[in-house]
Amino acid sequence: MKLNATQLKEIEENGYVILPDCFSNEEVNNLRKAMTTIFKEKTEANIIEKSSGVVRTAMGLHLRSKIFDDLTRHPKFFEPACQIRGHNLYIQQTKINVKAAFTGEVWQWHYDFATHFGEDGVPKPLALNLHVFFDKVTEFNGPLFFIPKSHKYGSAPSKLDTVTTNYPLWVVDQQNVKTLVKENGIVSAHGKAGTVVIFVDNLVHGSAQNMSPMDRAIFSVILNPCDNAQTKFARPEYKHGRDFKPIKASSYKSLLI
Ligand SMILES: O=C(O)CCC(=O)C(=O)O
Incomplete structure (x- = not known):
């Protein structure tokens, strides 16, 4: 799946792009x-x-399950990521953020590079975060909020928050927000299940x-460029992958079995 010129421009200008109907209901x-x-x-x-x-x-x-390893390397993620950052990319992190009905908790205002730099010593803000919705995401069930163009301001000062939730996060202070x-x-x-979102x-x-x-x-x-890999290794491999070899696209057959 290739991004068109408008979608590439959206990422550059706004810092994110939303791509509806990327994965089928069956997948x-x-x-x-x-x-x-x-x-x-x-x-x-x-x-x-x-x-x-x-x-x-x-x-x-991707370390725990074949289907998620295939999804991680799926051309619908891999090809757009290569268009934006080139072909030498490694898997920095994979996860499912759940946000269960009635109980799913907050993610404070943050940008990922604050954690990647602060915890892992990643040199530059070049990683891409690629999402796929497993549920319909609406304004009601805890969608991600983006501040468009905020990536253009450079790295806002951030503080490590270990109190609000069980996931330590470098958060941006309210005055900057x-x-x-x-x-x-x-x-x-927001969008239907199967929607993809990419952000910087x-x-x-x-x-x-x-x-x-x-x-x-x-x-x-x-996904992060191989020549921008972590330089600190305090976090476990499930938080930051240790295989810095460039990935290839998967055949992704397991998504349809
Ligand atoms: O899942 C969410 O609601 C937020 C997740 C997030 O901000 C992140 O993974 O960086």
Whole structure:
């Protein structure tokens, strides 16, 4: 799947692009079945919500399951990522962020590079975060909020938050968010299951708690240029992949079995 000139421009200008109808219902249903199995595993790579104890984030999925490994290398992620960042990309991270009905908790305002730099010593904000919705995402069930163009302001000062949720996150302070939103507004990323969203490493984003009765699961793969790999190794492999060889596109047959 190749991005057209308008979509490439959207990423450059706004820092994100939303691509509806990328994966079929059959593919998403198979992925959801695999997700249920993954959530039952007792592993520290399944991080639970602070209050409800349900899975918040299941990580390291390409290391844990064939179908998620194939999804990670799927041409619908891989080809657009190559168009934007070139062909030498490694898998930095894979996860499903769940946000369960009624209980899914907040992701504070942040941009991914603050964590990639702060925790892993990634030199430059070149990683791409590529999502696929496993549920219909609406304004009600905790969609991601983006501040368009915020990636153009460089890296806003960030502070490590280990208190709000069970997932440590480098977050942007409210005064900076206020300024960025005043100048650029906020958009929410919604669409049907099977929608793909791509966004850049410096884009400020977050999401509110899910108080709706609808679950909201989103798969995420972060691909990073091989020559921009991590230089610090404090986090486990399920949070930052250690195989820095360039990936190839998968045959992705397992998505349809
Ligand atoms: O899943 C969400 O709502 C937010 C996830 C996120 O911001 C991230 O993975 O960087």
